[in-house]
Amino acid sequence: DAGITQSPRHKVTETGTPVTLRCHQTENHRYMYWYRQDPGHGLRLIHYSYGVKDTDKGEVSDGYSVSRSKTEDFLLTLESATSSQTSVYFCAISDNADTQYFGPGTRLTVL
Amino acid sequence: AQSVTQLGSHVSVSEGALVLLRCNYSSSVPPYLFWYVQYPNQGLQLLLKYTTGATLVKGINGFEAEFKKSETSFHLTKPSAHMSDAAEYFCAVSDTGGTSYGKLTFGQGTILTVHP
Numbered sequence A: 001d002a003g004i005t006q007s008p009r010h011k012v013t014e015t016g017t018p019v020t021l022r023c024h025q026t027e028n029h030r031y032m033y034w035y036r037q038d039p040g041h042g043l044r045l046i047h048y049s050y051g052v053k054d055t056d057k058g059e060v061s062d063g064y065s066v067s068r069s070k071t072e073d074f075l076l077t078l079e080s081a082t083s084s085q086t087s088v089y090f091c092a093i094s095d096n097a098d099t100q101y102f103g104p105g106t107r108l109t110v111l
Numbered sequence B: 001a002q003s004v005t006q007l008g009s010h011v012s013v014s015e016g017a018l019v020l021l022r023c024n025y026s027s028s029v030p031p032y033l034f035w036y037v038q039y040p041n042q043g044l045q046l047l048l049k050y051t052t053g054a055t056l057v058k059g060i061n062g063f064e065a066e067f068k069k070s071e072t073s074f075h076l077t078k079p080s081a082h083m084s085d086a087a088e089y090f091c092a093v094s095d096t097g098g099t100s101y102g103k104l105t106f107g108q109g110t111i112l113t114v115h116p
Helices: none
Strands: A004-007 A010-013 A019-025 A031-038 A042-051 A054-057 A064-070 A073-078 A087-094 A106-110 B003-007 B010-014 B019-026 B031-038 B044-050 B056-058 B064-068 B073-078 B087-095 B110-115
Touching: A004 A087, A010 A019, A019 A031, A019 A087, A019 A106, A031 A064, A031 A073, A042 A064, A042 A073, A042 B087, A054 A064, A073 A087, B003 B087, B010 B019, B019 B031, B019 B087, B019 B110, B031 B064, B031 B073, B044 B056, B044 B064, B044 B073, B073 B087
Parallel strands: A010 A106, B010 B110
Antiparallel strands: A004 A019, A019 A073, A031 A042, A031 A087, A042 A054, A064 A073, A087 A106, B003 B019, B019 B073, B031 B044, B031 B087, B056 B064, B064 B073, B087 B110
16 A cells, blocks of 8 residues: 555544544655545545645545644544544545555544 | 546446446546556555556556547456456546646446456
8 A cells, every 4th residue: 555554444433522533654755635435426535735734625625624744644633523424534645646545544433 | 627427336247258447537637547446445556547648558457448538538448357356446537737736536436246
């Protein structure tokens, strides 16, 4: 998986609690992305980063925030989790905004 | 705005038969096009990509795809299916320039089943 790890790999939480997912890369790639995968929707972009402290919204960013304080880490935070945020979350990285390489995913269940 | 349509959410073939997974896209600028494969409980793996140049691109595991601008298509094919090809396949498009930062727009996915 091109030197990408995601943690945790599985998480069950309750509605209203904060959740932070971590993506860590060892490739020194500039670009990082968070997607969510839901049946029938493929993958949809939540947020992305084009450098340290440089982030922007994707198509489904409501309810999510991100931070990137160093090149290797990109954090996705659900400030107050809702059941609609139950999903599988994938991180991806890219060196030149050409090809993206994906992590193994985090399965999040919000009860 | 970009969009991707994969025709057929499920495709079933016999082992040894031709695999054809269809993908049509819309983009206001020359696109980069990708096919990814996802095996159960795993992340996405790049199969192949088209950026510029030759419109017929070859990927891993014997797959290939042809970029047809006039048809706005990027269909994925493999001459002879193997049982190990059973997976979900995603077509994706990104803008080639501007401030897109390589953001991908994905199709809904096609689950390929291979029968003995």
